[in-house]
Amino acid sequence: MGGRGATRRTIAALVLGWAALPLFTTSSAVADPTFLPPPLTIEGLQPVDFQNVWAGVNMSVSRSDPLRAGILSIKGTGNSEVILTFQVPSMLQGPGGALMPIVFGPDDAGFATVNDPTQANGFNPLGPYIDNLHGAKAFVFLGGTVLPLLGQTAGAYQAPVTMTVVYTGN
Amino acid sequence: MRRVAAALIGMAVLAQAPAAFAQGSASGSITAQANVLTPVSVTPQQDLDFGNVIPGTNKSVAITGATAGRWLVEGTADAEVDLDFTALPATLSNGPDTLPIVYSSVDAGHNAVNVPGGATVFDPTTGTTTNIGTPGATLFVWIGGTVQPAGVQPAGLYTGTITLQATYTGN
Numbered sequence: 001m002g003g004r005g006a007t008r009r010t011i012a013a014l015v016l017g018w019a020a021l022p023l024f025t026t027s028s029a030v031a032d033p034t035f036l037p038p039p040l041t042i043e044g045l046q047p048v049d050f051q052n053v054w055a056g057v058n059m060s061v062s063r064s065d066p067l068r069a070g071i072l073s074i075k076g077t078g079n080s081e082v083i084l085t086f087q088v089p090s091m092l093q094g095p096g097g098a099l100m101p102i103v104f105g106p107d108d109a110g111f112a113t114v115n116d117p118t119q120a121n122g123f124n125p126l127g128p129y130i131d132n133l134h135g136a137k138a139f140v141f142l143g144g145t146v147l148p149l150l151g152q153t154a155g156a157y158q159a160p161v162t163m164t165v166v167y168t169g170n
Numbered sequence: 171m172r173r174v175a176a177a178l179i180g181m182a183v184l185a186q187a188p189a190a191f192a193q194g195s196a197s198g199s200i201t202a203q204a205n206v207l208t209p210v211s212v213t214p215q216q217d218l219d220f221g222n223v224i225p226g227t228n229k230s231v232a233i234t235g236a237t238a239g240r241w242l243v244e245g246t247a248d249a250e251v252d253l254d255f256t257a258l259p260a261t262l263s264n265g266p267d268t269l270p271i272v273y274s275s276v277d278a279g280h281n282a283v284n285v286p287g288g289a290t291v292f293d294p295t296t297g298t299t300t301n302i303g304t305p306g307a308t309l310f311v312w313i314g315g316t317v318q319p320a321g322v323q324p325a326g327l328y329t330g331t332i333t334l335q336a337t338y339t340g341n
Contacts, residue, residue: 042198050204052249052340059204070200092204102202146204154246158203166195 038077040165045115046071048142048161055152063110063143064117070142071115072163078136081170084111086125089159092146098153102146110141117141130168208307210245210336218313218332223269226321233279233312234286243309243336245302250341253280253311254297259330262317269328270318277314284310299339309336 048070053059061068076082086109091099110120113134120141123129131138140163218239223229231238245251255278261268279289282303292298294313302309311334 040194040196042196044198044200047201047203050202052207052246052338053204054207054338055209070202072198072200074196089202092202094206100204100206142200144202148204148206152206154206154208156203156205158201160199161202162197162199164195164197 040074040076040082040167042163042165043073043075044070045073045139047158048144050144050146053146053148055148055154056150058145058147060145061143063108063120063122063141065143066117068143069117070161071117072140072142073115074133074138074140074165076133076136076165076167078133080133081130081168082133082138082165083168084123084129084131084140085127085164086142087162087164088125088144089161092157092159094157095153095155098155098157100146100148100152100157102144102159104142104144108143112139112141113137115139205246207246207249207338208244210243210249210251210302210338212334212336213242213244214240215242215310216240218315220317223317223319223323225319225323228316228318230316231314233277233289233291233314235314238286239313239332240284240286241311241334243302243311243334244307245309245336245338247304247307248301250299250301250339251309252297252299252335252337252339253278253292254335254337255294255313255332256335257331257333258294259332262328262330264324264326264328267324267326267328269323271315271330272318273313273315277316279312281310282306282308286310286312 048061049068050059050061063069088104089102092102094100104125106124107122109123109125110117111123111131112120125142142161216239218231219237220229220231221237259271261270273294275293276291278294279286279291280300281289289312313332
């Protein structure tokens, strides 16, 4: 009897557990918003714009240049730690498939909690960077250098720069 | 039974994991962009020619005159350029003899098309900044001036070199 009773209890618990698990996680997310943080949103605000450049003459854009530096905004949970990674191009693509080299230095990216590049902490866009979303938002600034070749084909060049942001859980 | 329960709980947790991860990461993109300019070129098209001058009588050529000096500047349409006369002689020479030449504040002009009458005038001694024409990607530059032959100016052919330099400003 004791053994059968014990078996019945176990089965009952399993059935309850199977049914209750999805309910638990769903209701938990509603009742406790910190369990699942609000979705992170990334918005590209401004391109890295080298404007006019000359063949054979390198041109740099500083991350602190308010008009030409690239800007992205991050919105998420306040005081949450996030890790940023960039996918940056090595070439910009131009007319007829022409390519122009672009490079990024160890201080070409900046992170700030306000949209002011002069207040940003510099970091290397070629590696991961960890910081905190104080105030539930942040701004990331990006500069770089294009290296037009002698005889570089004239025209407009461009390439995408993608930033990925992930909560670390801290 | 404990193993079965643990497996079921594990499956439930795993089922929730992708949703949580998806909400915990995001990506966004911007563009890196640049415009490579066509190299700027300056081509002399016509000499500044005062023709025959009489000793003791000044003679002027306006930028709208048929014998005004003219250059063609070509480059990227709408790109801003500095126009500077890097050589602007104060005298023309004929061997050891010299003939003074002066320039007024309206003795240079530029226009996107070859129409000096519609040119924007500027002082050739200070230069100017303007934009290469759109859509032709051309800019015509004229120069005039005044020669001041002395009353005893020796006869002969007097020449000098005027050089125009066009430089992109980056704007």
